[in-house]
Amino acid sequence: MPQTLFDKLWTRHRVCDAGDGYDLIAIDRMLLHERTGGVALKSLQANGHEVRDPSRVFAIMDHIVSFRAGRGRDEARSPGGEAFITETRAMAHAAGIHLIDTDNPGQGIVHVVAPEQGIALPGLSLVCPDSHTCSLGALGALAWGIGSSEAEHAMATGVLRVQKPEQMRVRIDGELPAGCTAKDIALYLIARHGAGGGRRCAIEFCGSTVDALGIEARLTLCNMAVEFAAFCAVIAPDEKVLDYVADRAFAPPASAELTAMWTALATDDDAPFAFEIEIDASDIRPQISWGTSPEESGPLNMQVPADARPQALDYMGLQAGQSLLGMEIGGAFIGSCTNGRLSDLQAAAEILAGRRVAAGVRAVCVPGSQAVRRQAEALGIDQVFKQAGFEWGEPGCAMCFYAGGETFAPGTRVVSSTNRNFEGRQGPGVRTHLTSPAIVAACAVAGEICAPSDLPVLEAETV
């Protein structure tokens, strides 16, 4: 019986049939963050349960930590947020789990840190009480987001009771047009098939376009799977993945046996999928969202659709038929688990070099992790951002979501490299346009929505 990559991951972790269509699935590693993980640890303790295997649980501080340069150890970006940091720290110590604290050189956004530190690896099952855990499927892992109660369940028992999802294959072939990235693939897919288009599916991304993507771009693509309502996303591990994971802190030493095990994680010919989507990469154009759901996206030069939802138009301050190009912006954010990695910062820095952010635009860059920050600083990328007029923040989720505290002013139009344009996501009344880092950078410079190619060409000596 031919199997999909997902079938193989599922079977490998299936402990037993738990009745009524559910299986008990063994969890190899668990991730927690201070926003939702602290509650799970606390409730676990209150209910008299212990963490079954603390050596396979990792708590990381990212959601509430301040992104102010030179922040203190417990400094939060929201009023009262310190408690999330200090309580999670205390509970992590008490439970004996790994803690990647605010002052740890490995700190960063959980979904950025997990691959960097080799916590996420091909073939592992991973869960975290955070919906973007699906990112980690980019390495060939079985990774999905759960709620706090399920996190407790996984910590106490080592397993989760799960129904096997249906499977969808999204095949993307061909060469991406210049200026298009994994972010554009994701927004294009969601705009075409709807925010519910991958409902309850395990999605395998494959095809020549996916093969050509680097690991960071694959993480971006899988990150957005939850915005497509998917259960999880997977990409078959290839040479690039094996090279990427080699020598990471929590990865095992390379061996022929491991290589064989990991390269066997591929979909067999003729393995069945319930749904198939095919995309010709050459049809994709640089994307931006206009509404308040990621499905309300389209090419940068689009007009707002005639049948746009009135609530979305109202919230976003737009009119049907209006062109997005040329709309004035007040904010620009580069960071998050979607686009806060080195390659994202590099793409933005290429645009920003020798240019300045327009007057009236608050522009913020927050590297996804300390490792990303150090690499960027070693390459001088922080200087490019700072000279352009960007704030350069301490790693974490930062402006990706509003937690109370610092934000853009209500009504501000913000171009953002994040994954959610929900009402209020970046702050009350803040109007988020999702797009790729290079486009965020270009818009910040122009002070309006534009393509990088719309910027005036730089004089040779300033480049």
Add this chain to the structure above:
Amino acid sequence: MPQPLNQHTGIAAAIMRDNIDTDQIIPSREMKTVSRDGLGEGLFAGWRYTEPGGRVPVPDFILNQAEQQGTSVLISGENFGCGSSREHAVWALAEYGIRVIIAKSFGEIFHGNCLRNGVLPITLPADEVDTLAAIETATVSVDLENQLVTCAQLPDWRAAFEIGEYPKRLLIEGLEPIELTLKDKDKIDAFFARDAAQRPWLYSAA
């Protein structure tokens, strides 16, 4: 432990938007403590109150209307509860008094979170949801055992819904999932013992 739920009758409020995400259900700024409690007040805060963080009601918002006091059934569109996995969304709904949510479809993680907190998520076909949503301040009854929704104002209308045996037992009996799973502890132990022999590195990472 959530209250068991089997038969329920209550006032319904329809918020007929698609893709209502958990950031709308409980804005992050309303998640103030490392706790499951005290969230009901923050439910739909962005729509319910005039100011972020304020408590002055928006008169037009459905849950602020006099005849909607005591609402325990919510009716909505596609993909209800999508977005962030925060279980706080369900804790807020439950604390507010919502026991049943009838929608065209649900966000996956949110759906699971409902089941674990004594809130019944019911998926009905779009036209059935629209029929129900068209009734103002409907009194809706749910019979979980028989998987049936009825409405006092629509005597001839009834809608059957699907739910698996396990979620049904969770809700009706108020089962504790961890205890239930630990009944299979021998199988779990055997699995990990076998796995540790095959992947020793996973169990010895410092």
